[in-house]
Amino acid sequence: MIYELFYPLKYHYAWLSWLNVLRYIPFRTIMATLTAMVLTFLLAPWFIRELRRKQIGQVVRDEGPESHRAKAGTPTMGGALILLSLLLPTVLWSDLRNPFVLATTAVTAGYGVIGYLDDYLKLKRKSSGGLPGRYKLLGQTLIGGAAVSYTFLLPARMPADWFAIRTKLAFPFAAFSKYSVELPLGLYIVFAVLVIVGTSNAVNLTDGLDGLAIGPVMTNAATYLIWAYIAGATIGGFSLATYLDIPHIASAGELSVFCGAVLGAGIGFLWYNTYPAQVFMGDVGSLALGGGLGCLAVFTKNELLSVLLGGVFVVETLSVITQVASFKLTGKRVFLMAPIHHHFEQKGWAEPKIIVRFWIISILLALVSLASLKMR
Numbered sequence: 001m002i003y004e005l006f007y008p009l010k011y012h013y014a015w016l017s018w019l020n021v022l023r024y025i026p027f028r029t030i031m032a033t034l035t036a037m038v039l040t041f042l043l044a045p046w047f048i049r050e051l052r053r054k055q056i057g058q059v060v061r062d063e064g065p066e067s068h069r070a071k072a073g074t075p076t077m078g079g080a081l082i083l084l085s086l087l088l089p090t091v092l093w094s095d096l097r098n099p100f101v102l103a104t105t106a107v108t109a110g111y112g113v114i115g116y117l118d119d120y121l122k123l124k125r126k127s128s129g130g131l132p133g134r135y136k137l138l139g140q141t142l143i144g145g146a147a148v149s150y151t152f153l154l155p156a157r158m159p160a161d162w163f164a165i166r167t168k169l170a171f172p173f174a175a176f177s178k179y180s181v182e183l184p185l186g187l188y189i190v191f192a193v194l195v196i197v198g199t200s201n202a203v204n205l206t207d208g209l210d211g212l213a214i215g216p217v218m219t220n221a222a223t224y225l226i227w228a229y230i231a232g233a234t235i236g237g238f239s240l241a242t243y244l245d246i247p248h249i250a251s252a253g254e255l256s257v258f259c260g261a262v263l264g265a266g267i268g269f270l271w272y273n274t275y276p277a278q279v280f281m282g283d284v285g286s287l288a289l290g291g292g293l294g295c296l297a298v299f300t301k302n303e304l305l306s307v308l309l310g311g312v313f314v315v316e317t318l319s320v321i322t323q324v325a326s327f328k329l330t331g332k333r334v335f336l337m338a339p340i341h342h343h344f345e346q347k348g349w350a351e352p353k354i355i356v357r358f359w360i361i362s363i364l365l366a367l368v369s370l371a372s373l374k375m376r
Contacts (some may be wrong), residue, residue: 002028002092025229028093029256033264035089039266043081048272048279051075056123058280074277077119078269079285083112084260085265086263086292094257099157101254103147106297110143111200111291115283130283137197140291144196147295148189159250170247172234172305172372195303196294203290204260205339207322210277211270212341216312216362217289218266223309223366224296225259230373231300244373247301252302255296262292275352309369312362316340 003024020028027089051057057073085107094101118130151158152166167188169181183191206212206268233240241248269285272278290313297306307314316339323338344354 001096011133025232025253025256029225029229029260032089032093032257033260035071035092036085036261036264037268038264039085040081040265041269042270042274043085043277044268047081048075051077051279058190064371074280076123076280077116077282077284078273078279079112079115079281079283079288081279082265082269082281082285083109083288084290085268086261089261089264090258091363095254098251098254099154100251100295100299103151104255104258104292105298107147107196107295108288108292111140112284112288114143114318115204115287117281118140118287136287140197140200140287141193144193144291144294145189147193148298149194151299152185152192154190161247162249162251165247165249168247168301169304170301172302172308172369191296193305195298195306196291197234198317199294199297199306199310199313200287200290202317203293204283204286206316206341207281207283208339208341209345209351210275210280211273211353212358213281213286213289214266214270215355215359216271216310217293217330218263218270219268219311219362219366220293221259221262221296221361223262223369224300224302225256226295226370227260227300227302228255248372249299250305251302252300255299258292259296262289275355305369305372309365311365312358319343 052075056075056077058076087109090101090105096102114131114136118136120130122130141304151162155163166186167183169183171180203213203217205217226302227246229248230240230244231249232251234250239248268279269279273281293306293310297303297310301310319335319340320338326332326334335343341354341358345351
């Protein structure tokens with residue numbers, strides 16, 4: 001919005017020539033990051049007080065670790081603050097005509113609404129069971145499907161280079177980079193929706209300890225920021241994407257602004273969410289942030305690499321699937337408790353130790369993912 005409103009003024013008033021800086025994605029990304037961070041820091045104390053005043057507190061599930069009983073009543077639905085601090089800077093500093101930004105912010109906001117309904121029902125019923133899973137999945141699929149269809153089926157709104165690669169799955173790293181698979185359009189849309197919905201729910205499963213989910217979310221967002229900028233950057237007619245042998249998508253660079261806003265909002269939220277947490281994210285935050293990360297994977301053409309980059313989320317999800325399947329088939333549990341972070345709690349690991357070690361793993365996975373840029 002700021003770009004669209006103020007950048008044209010430089011052509012009418014010579015003394016406003018400095019507004020030329022708004023052309024540059026790095027500048028607007030930094031401003032979006034700072035705006036999101038400042039918003040979170042300014043609003044969080046008031047927001048947490050209001051949650052306490054309205055008695056919007058965490059409902060601890062009965063089958064969870066015994067140590068979590070002490071967390072009952074801690075203000076939850078802090079993800080609403082993340083959404084505000086994320087979406088407002090994105091609207092302010094990005095080019096709102098960009099279809100990738102529109103689709104990603106729409107999914108993030110839409111999944112936030114689903115998460116809000118889930119959290120609201122948990123609080124209303126005083127139970128850890130909120131919105132039934134089938135309704136959550138239906139809502140996520142419809143929203144994700146609409147966003148993906150918007151970017152895949154409207155050629156007039158999309159850059160020409162996007163339609164040359166939109167249905168291709170590129171394999172990262174040197175041993176596999178020469179291979180790619182092009183899926184039929186309909187099949188790829190289904191696959192892309194699965195990536196978005198799966199990532200959303202994977203982040204939701206990871207959100208079980210103080211600050212556990214927001215750390216990998218920020219790490220993933222920072223990595224996608226780099227990928228998005230490189231995918232769209234052209235410097236003096238030279239394409240960074242071509243040099244690094246990744247898909248060049250002219251409009252994808254604008255997603256860096258969204259990633260910066262995620263990073264800024266995440267840093268501000270972590271100040272209050274770090275152990276011992278003053279506020280929890282809730283499904284309103286985890287589903288929304290996961291949906292946004294899923295869109296970033298699809299629109300930067302890193303669908304397969306996202307399995308490595310989001311390895312923490314993948315392992316958390318697989319631990320739940322393994323636990324449920326094993327118990328139903330054999331009556332035995334593979335883990336002491338699932339998701340896997342609870343397994344380590346049951347083994348006696350202190351909560352901060354689990355959180356920091358998962359963060360370290362997430363950072364290492366991000367570095368390996370970025371290393372694939374030159375391993376081609």
